[in-house]
Amino acid sequence: MPALLISHHRPGFYFRVLREGTVQAGDDIVLVTRGPEAMTVADVDALLYLPGHSHHQISRALLIPALSPGWKVSFEAILSQGAGLDATGNAGLTAVSPPPAWAGFRPLNVTDIEPESESVISVYLADPDGTGVPPAQPGQFLTLRLPTDQGRKSILRSYSLSGAPGASTYRVSVKREPHGVGSQFVHDRVRRGDRLDVAAPRGTFILRPADAPVLLLSAGVGATPVLAMLHALAGTQSGRDVWWLHGARNRAEEPFATESRSLLQALPSAHRYVCYSRPSPDDAAGRDYQRAGRLTASVLATLDLPRDSDAYICGPAEFMTEMASALRNLGVDASRIRTEIFGPAPAITPGVMPTPTRSPHHPESEATDGPQIGFARSGLTVHWDARYASLLDLAEACDVPARWSCRTGVCHTCETSLLSGTIGYAPDPVDNPADGNVLICCSHPVADTVLDM
Numbered sequence: 202m203p204a205l206l207i208s209h210h211r212p213g214f215y216f217r218v219l220r221e222g223t224v225q226a227g228d229d230i231v232l233v234t235r236g237p238e239a240m241t242v243a244d245v246d247a248l249l250y251l252p253g254h255s256h257h258q259i260s261r262a263l264l265i266p267a268l269s270p271g272w273k274v275s276f277e278a279i280l281s282q283g284a285g286l287d288a289t290g291n292a293g294l295t296a297v298s299p300p301p302a303w304a305g306f307r308p309l310n311v312t313d314i315e316p317e318s319e320s321v322i323s324v325y326l327a328d329p330d331g332t333g334v335p336p337a338q339p340g341q342f343l344t345l346r347l348p349t350d351q352g353r354k355s356i357l358r359s360y361s362l363s364g365a366p367g368a369s370t371y372r373v374s375v376k377r378e379p380h381g382v383g384s385q386f387v388h389d390r391v392r393r394g395d396r397l398d399v400a401a402p403r404g405t406f407i408l409r410p411a412d413a414p415v416l417l418l419s420a421g422v423g424a425t426p427v428l429a430m431l432h433a434l435a436g437t438q439s440g441r442d443v444w445w446l447h448g449a450r451n452r453a454e455e456p457f458a459t460e461s462r463s464l465l466q467a468l469p470s471a472h473r474y475v476c477y478s479r480p481s482p483d484d485a486a487g488r489d490y491q492r493a494g495r496l497t498a499s500v501l502a503t504l505d506l507p508r509d510s511d512a513y514i515c516g517p518a519e520f521m522t523e524m525a526s527a528l529r530n531l532g533v534d535a536s537r538i539r540t541e542i543f544g545p546a547p548a549i550t551p552g553v554m555p556t557p558t559r560s561p562h563h564p565e566s567e568a569t570d571g572p573q574i575g576f577a578r579s580g581l582t583v584h585w586d587a588r589y590a591s592l593l594d595l596a597e598a599c600d601v602p603a604r605w606s607c608r609t610g611v612c613h614t615c616e617t618s619l620l621s622g623t624i625g626y627a628p629d630p631v632d633n634p635a636d637g638n639v640l641i642c643c644s645h646p647v648a649d650t651v652l653d654m
Contacts, residue, residue, distance in 0.1 A: 204609045204631050212246040217269075237264055245272070249293050250611060252632050254279050274536060290635025294613035300636035301401035302335035305621035306346055306651075309334070309371070311395040317374055317456040321422055322388060323363060326371040326399060333369035337362050337402035339433035340426045340513065340541070343373055344577050344620050344653065346398040349386050355398075357577040357620075357651060358383035361425040361515070361541070362402060363457070365432040371402075374456065376422040383580075400620040403637065403653065406541035408433055409511060413537075414442035416512040418524050420496060421449060421456075423516030426541050428457050428464075430513060435464040442507060444472045448496035448520070451481045452489045474504060496520075498527035508532040515541040545578040545654060549604040549614060564598040575651035576601045577620060585646050592624070592641040592652065601654055603641070610643040617641050622650025 206212055238261045245262050248254060249272070259276045262268060268276075275293035282292040290297040309326040317323050326343075328334050344359045364372030378384045391397070408415070408430040415434070417427040424447055434443055445465055449455035455475070465471040477490040484490060492500060501524070510533055514524045521540045528538055545561075561579040568586040575582040579601045589595045593615055596603045606614040610630035619639040625647050630640050641652065 202609070203607050203611050204628055207246070207250050207611055207631050210243040210247060212243065212250070214242050214246070217267075236267060238262065240265065249275055249279075249291075250631060254291070254293070256280055290616070290638060291613055291632050294632075295616045296405035297635040297638075298341070298403060298405045298407060298618075299338060301403055301618075303401045304637070306398040306400050308396045309399045311391060311393055311397060312370060314391070314393055318458075319453050321374055321376045321456040323372050323374045324387065324391060325364075326373070326397065327369070329396070334371055335401070336367050337371065337429075338404075339366045339408040339429040340406045341402040341404040341429075342426070343371060343402060344400040344651075345373075345383075346400075347383055347386050349382060349390075354582055356383055356386075356580060357575050357582075358387075358580075359543075359577055359653070361404075361429070361543075363425040363428050365436060366429060367436070371399075374422065374425045376456075400651070401637075403618045403620070404541075406513070406515070406539060408513065411511055412441060414444070414507040414510040416444045416446065416506060416510045416528070416533075418446045418496070418512065418514045418516075420447070420516030420520045421454075423520070423541075423543075424457055424461070426515050427513050428461060431461060431464045435467040438467065438469070440469055442470045442472075442510075443468050444474070444504075444506065444510070446474050446496060446501075446504075448476045448478065448516070449490075450479050451477050452484045453481065455489075458489075474500075476500065496524075498523055498530070501527045501531065506531060506533075510537065512538045513541075514538065518542070545576075545602040546604060548602040549606070558602075559600040561599050561601045564595070572622070572646040573649045574646060575620075575649075576654050577651055578654055585650075589645075592639070592644050592646065592650075596641065596652075596654065603654065605642050608642045610640050613640065615640055615642040618653035620651040620653055623647040624650060 240262055248259050248262060259279055263276055278292040289300055308329060310329050311324060312327045313325040315323045342359050342361045344357060346355045346357055348355050360373035360375055362371055363374040375384050375387045377388045406426055417430055419427050445461060465473050475490045476492045476494055476496040477484060478495050480493050512528050512533055514521045525538050529535055561581045563583050568584040571585040573582055574585050583599060593603055593605055604614050606612040610628060616634045616638050619637055624639050624644045626644050628643055634640050
């Protein structure tokens with residue numbers, strides 16, 4: 202029904218109450234004045250939700266004083282879409298990334314492995330035919346299919362790209378986790394000369410072209426995507442005011458310490474502030490780090506950070522929450538603060554009472570045939586069953602964190618990267634998702650499928 206209402210230009214709208222009063226049946230509605238641009242509710246709604254997205258008409262809509270802040274943000278996102286990113290999809294409804302360089306998984310050769318700290322290694326991946334790999338955007342990630350044991354299902358793991366975006370090889374950097382099956386496999390089993398199945402670079406945590414100051418905040422191995430951004434800034438000798446803010450345990454546990462310092466030196470306006478929570482006796486304050494202790498909100502408050510900055514944050518969930526809140530309190534606009542989550546994104550289920558969360562699991566009475574559905578971030582692969590109305594229904598049956606609002610292909614809240622596979626829609630979306638993405642709320646698999654969730 203929502204899709205039909207939108208497509209037939211009958212969206213329905215809430216209006217702000219400017220002055221309270223009594224309204225009853227039979228009252229006359231009198232036109233007092235006509236606003237600038239004289240655009241109807243249906244006209245404005247169609248610019249966001251229906252295909253086309255005329256930039257000329259959107260520019261007109263932005264001249265309407267009564268347009269709400271949320272709608273302004275959506276329309277400005279559409280206007281900026283493509284200004285430096287060859288993206289498809291609807292940026293007014295969801296963050297979009299450039300179309301993936303290839304569909305599904307392809308084999309790449311491991312050409313080198315280098316230690317970055319006591320717990321982090323970097324793996325270099327190249328095209329087997331010797332040509333350069335397609336460029337990635339600074340901040341994107343790769344998904345690897347790892348054959349952990351013979352005769353068992355492969356596992357899926359996503360790792361941020363940490364190298365220069367235009368390099369001839371990809372570099373991912375992986376921290377050894379005590380109970381991480383994927384990271385243990387990469388550290389202990391992957392060797393130079395191996396061949397791994399890799400999905401194309403994806404992700405919306407991307408350095409945006411701008412002239413504003415840029416804050417790169419990270420903790421531990423969370424430095425990987427922001428290091429790629431630092432490479433991009435240094436590679437163009439950007440004149441932006443660049444702040445590198447990082448937290449680590451000590452010098453031995455600080456990945457990319459020498460590399461990040463070298464890149465910062467290549468920038469005309471760079472600032473470095475590193476905190477060590479447990480500096481070792483050999484770590485020198487002022488040389489290796491600036492402050493003993495964690496990188497916290499109170500530390501940020503002492504740094505006189507520019508309020509008009511674009512901020513990019515990556516690290517443990519608690520760290521990102523604290524840093525984002527601190528920046529907002531310091532006056533950085535929330536729309537300019539972006540975070541990267543290594544695991545599944547938090548669920549969004551508007552209007553539904555929260556329930557206790559469970560770890561992703563196989564559904565009850567799982568089918569034994571049918572297409573296999575891989576939830577890459579959740580580390581789960583299950584069989585599709587026709588009793589589910591959509592991929593969203595299956596995700597919910599497995600307690601895989603899912604994001605949705607309309608469930609009918611209108612709002613794009615559920616838009617998810619399709620790492621591999623073929624899907625069908627029922628009903629068809631009102632506006633198609635970005636290339637390489639899928640709306641899980643109204644789609645079903647036609648073949649084995651891997652989703653970035």
